[in-house]
Amino acid sequence: MSEQRISLIIPAYNEERYLRGCLELVKKQTLKPFEVIVVDNNSTDKTAAIAAKYDFVTVVRESQQGRVYAQTTGFNRARGELIARIDADTHLPANWVQELAVIAARKPQVAAFTGCGTFYDAPWPRFLGWVQVLIYQLLQWPAMRSATLWGATMAIRREAWERSKNHCHRRTDIDEDIDLTLQLRRQGLKVKFVPRLQSEMSLRRDQTGPRVVAQYLATWPLDYVVNGRYFAAGYIAMLTGFTFVLTTIGWLVASAKQKMAKRWMAFLVYNKQRS
Numbered sequence: 001m002s003e004q005r006i007s008l009i010i011p012a013y014n015e016e017r018y019l020r021g022c023l024e025l026v027k028k029q030t031l032k033p034f035e036v037i038v039v040d041n042n043s044t045d046k047t048a049a050i051a052a053k054y055d056f057v058t059v060v061r062e063s064q065q066g067r068v069y070a071q072t073t074g075f076n077r078a079r080g081e082l083i084a085r086i087d088a089d090t091h092l093p094a095n096w097v098q099e100l101a102v103i104a105a106r107k108p109q110v111a112a113f114t115g116c117g118t119f120y121d122a123p124w125p126r127f128l129g130w131v132q133v134l135i136y137q138l139l140q141w142p143a144m145r146s147a148t149l150w151g152a153t154m155a156i157r158r159e160a161w162e163r164s165k166n167h168c169h170r171r172t173d174i175d176e177d178i179d180l181t182l183q184l185r186r187q188g189l190k191v192k193f194v195p196r197l198q199s200e201m202s203l204r205r206d207q208t209g210p211r212v213v214a215q216y217l218a219t220w221p222l223d224y225v226v227n228g229r230y231f232a233a234g235y236i237a238m239l240t241g242f243t244f245v246l247t248t249i250g251w252l253v254a255s256a257k258q259k260m261a262k263r264w265m266a267f268l269v270y271n272k273q274r275s
Contacts, residue, residue: 004104005034006097006155007080011070012051013041015088018202019050023057025091031098032056034080038088041070047088068176071151072168075161084155089202091120092153096199100155103194111160111189112181115153115197122203135243137193143224143232146185147193149177152201156180163187169226175216178223186227210244217244 008026012019019038026036038051040061051059062073075083082104086092103113116137118129140148149156154177164183168176181191217240224233 003101004082005080006031006082006084006101007078008033008036008097009071009074009078009083009085010036010038010088010090011041011067011074011085011151012038012043012047012088013065013067013070014043014045014047016043016046016050018089019047022086022088022090022092023051023054025094027054027056028094029092029097030095031101033084033097035078037074037077039070039074041065041067066172067151068168068170068172068179071176072165072170075156075165078158081158082155083158083161085151086154086199087152087201089204090117090152091200093198096153096197099196103197104155104157107192109190110192111184112149112156112191113154113194113197114147114149114191115194115199116150117153117199117201119203120200125200128203135239139239140220140236143229143235144178144181144185146181147191149181149184149191151177153197153199155197156184160184160187160189163189171226173219174223174226175219178220179227182223182227182229214244 010019010022023036023038026033033056036054036057038048038057038059040048040051040059042061042063042065048059048061051057058077060073060077062070071085074085082100084097084100100113104110107113116129116133118125122128136150137147164180164187167183167186169179184191220240221233221237224230224236
């Protein structure tokens, strides 16, 4: 089978803090993507300017606010036979694109692939990464009957996108990755979880307190409701309730640990100054 061209899509809104690190690692890929498209979704910081400094990046603007609109624009602009998508804070290992190409060639019957990751700026990064897999993939399996796409590290064949895109809901109050997976499954297409497709991403602890987590988790059952999967929505609502409790406990523990570390450092500095 001939090697497929891989388009890499990165939706971005005010990502100047993360985007340079992401693109530096894209630049180091052993197999270069056919194209890299950064979709600037009305950023008010230097996101677009940072992206424009890389000669292998095409910057596209999407004026309608929302990640689902940015992702759709990027997917529609992609010219590759395989459309990969990551977040602006994703750190790819050097062989990520190469691994994706090999996996896609070996699994021609699979319409879309999704991987897993660890959190490079969080305590217990590997543990939290596998907790994410447990909750998002394994516990969601009874409702989805499939792996579920995760935007931080995923790919979809262009023909699968063309078949499903008009059925996707353009709403900002649902999770676009879960919705896209549901549309692929409705078309009878396969989505595969591939542990080898690993990357690292930011937990964004300064932006992900309990309120933000609750807002994000509320989109999960709504995905199933808007797709007429009411029993599944009930199950997912229970799952997200459990997830909220678990993540809140983790957030409290991590916050307490961070505060303790700061106090200890201040104590050491104080004593050093006195001596």
